[in-house]
Amino acid sequence: MSDTSEEDIFSAPSSPEPENAGFEGPEKRLEVNFTKSIHTNGLRSIGREDWQKMLDLAKCTIISSKSNDFVDSYVLSESSLFVYPAKIVLKTCGTTTLLNCLDKLEELGCQIEAEIVSIIFSRKNFNFPERQSFPHLNFETEVSQLRKKFHGAAHILGPVHSRGDHHYVYFSQLRDADQDVKEVASYGTLEILMSELDPEVMLKFYRVDRDIDNAKTSTKEVGLDSILPHMTTDEVMFNPCGYSVNGINHEDGTYFTVHVTPEPHCSFVSFESNAQISPVERQQLTENVVKIFRPGRFSVVLTSEAFCSLSDKNHIEGYCAKFRNQTQYEEGFHVHMMNYLRSPR
């Protein structure tokens, strides 16, 4: 990755697009909580066609879906959507325009008489920021767009100099949440954002035959089917390469999702889960994920409602922590971020 292709917080570089343009793996992420709806199923009573209309505005398509008693999971042409009765989590990668969904999302909420309670928009710094479209040209433009509707706070976590892995977070609390619509999904979310992945591992995320989706095989081969208990997985292997999996827990409705961009010049893997686990289990999960994908470097981003202390226990074997940050927003919203680099042998 060259210095000029690295996103700079300050301005989007205008370098010409290279011939073998890399894919932008790092996702834009939106988590929106709503008030209780008059409909028992809340947001889940909104049909796939309506969600697709919203996703049209972000320029992505529903490929597959799975449901259980708690949640609807959608695998998208670019990443994933999870729908709970009073919460959605939407991640879109590539050059999608996620924030263009906001009006339609509010409108869909209106249909079921639910209002937005809080919004978290976040993303890692892009590898190819010059290829993004409005409003994702840079964080300034994204924040301007968000602040038109949702008064909130913008933060940049992590090193912002060239080649520094940092994370942009916008948080807006519009009203107090209804106590009776606390979602299973509210307990905290772990993201592991991995770069410079082991090329040997990445080979598992190419189609063996262009006409055959071998995703299920890869899920099992790398061990993602057993990374968390009680998960039903829904996966896609893109043509010729690239992989997405959504897993939903049929016992408590939590999810995990993994997206793989395997090409060597832009390799990136994101893991995310709202599994209700202890700090020790979270540590173990992180180690397990890192062991599967063997990144050269990665960021861990943990959002939660409660203040968790960062300690030296955040050691990951084979890696050294380069940086730790914990940020407590006014309203009791917390973000922890840690960057890790593979230790020299």
Place this chain on the structure above:
Amino acid sequence: MSDTSEEDIFSAPSSPEPENAGFEGPEKRLEVNFTKSIHTNGLRSIGREDWQKMLDLAKCTIISSKSNDFVDSYVLSESSLFVYPAKIVLKTCGTTTLLNCLDKLEELGCQIEAEIVSIIFSRKNFNFPERQSFPHLNFETEVSQLRKKFHGAAHILGPVHSRGDHHYVYFSQLRDADQDVKEVASYGTLEILMSELDPEVMLKFYRVDRDIDNAKTSTKEVGLDSILPHMTTDEVMFNPCGYSVNGINHEDGTYFTVHVTPEPHCSFVSFESNAQISPVERQQLTENVVKIFRPGRFSVVLTSEAFCSLSDKNHIEGYCAKFRNQTQYEEGFHVHMMNYLRSPR
């Protein structure tokens, strides 16, 4: 303060300079540690004339100086300089060009055969960024300038949206510090950066008579002479207004320094000290400083070598904490930042 005059992290606004242009109170700050010199007094063997040559490059002037067994303190036309045998702390406000000092500082180090061990450059976001000169046009330019000589990490702490009080920090560790030159000044530094100050308090920082420097009287009246024990103070009241004080502790060589910009449309006060105090004492000191100046809002920035935990004990009476952040850099350098806003009565 208008939205357009607020510094944006993304680009320096190019609004025309207003007629009654405000003074830029928030200082640029540089802390530089050196290796042990062949001279017993280290950097203190460098004379005032040489320091002034360095300060010429930053566009400020030594007004007054005081010394004790541990440290030389200089009050400048724009803020302060403290010189220890193997460390300097330089703060300059207004439109000074602090980072232009770096070459000369290295050269002065060479004269006494001392090399730079580490550098911390930091500042609050400017109120009037469009009036700054190169390399202080924006953080990007400052970081580019620093990275030419000192490889390090750039971070932005605190909310970066318009009207958000945030802090830019660049840290570079060039080599391991000599264990035998651990300065008294290395135990951690507390900064309290106050905005929207009580106009009644600010009246004490105007000259009563244009020809008379009433600074000593004001130091006593507001109680800065007793804010920390064993301090000898050196103060200046500018004409027609504005105040600086350096205090140096004759028992342990620690310092405090306060700079007041009293004009209502750009009021700002900075307090800084490397006093060796416990977290409880630090909390009490912060309360005492805030009681003297009665700001509408303020940031607390604490840099230290050891990891201190942020807790609910950081409560300051009459204020609510809007945001807390703690950042641990790779090399064991820690920065804590908290923003406080006056509570509604």
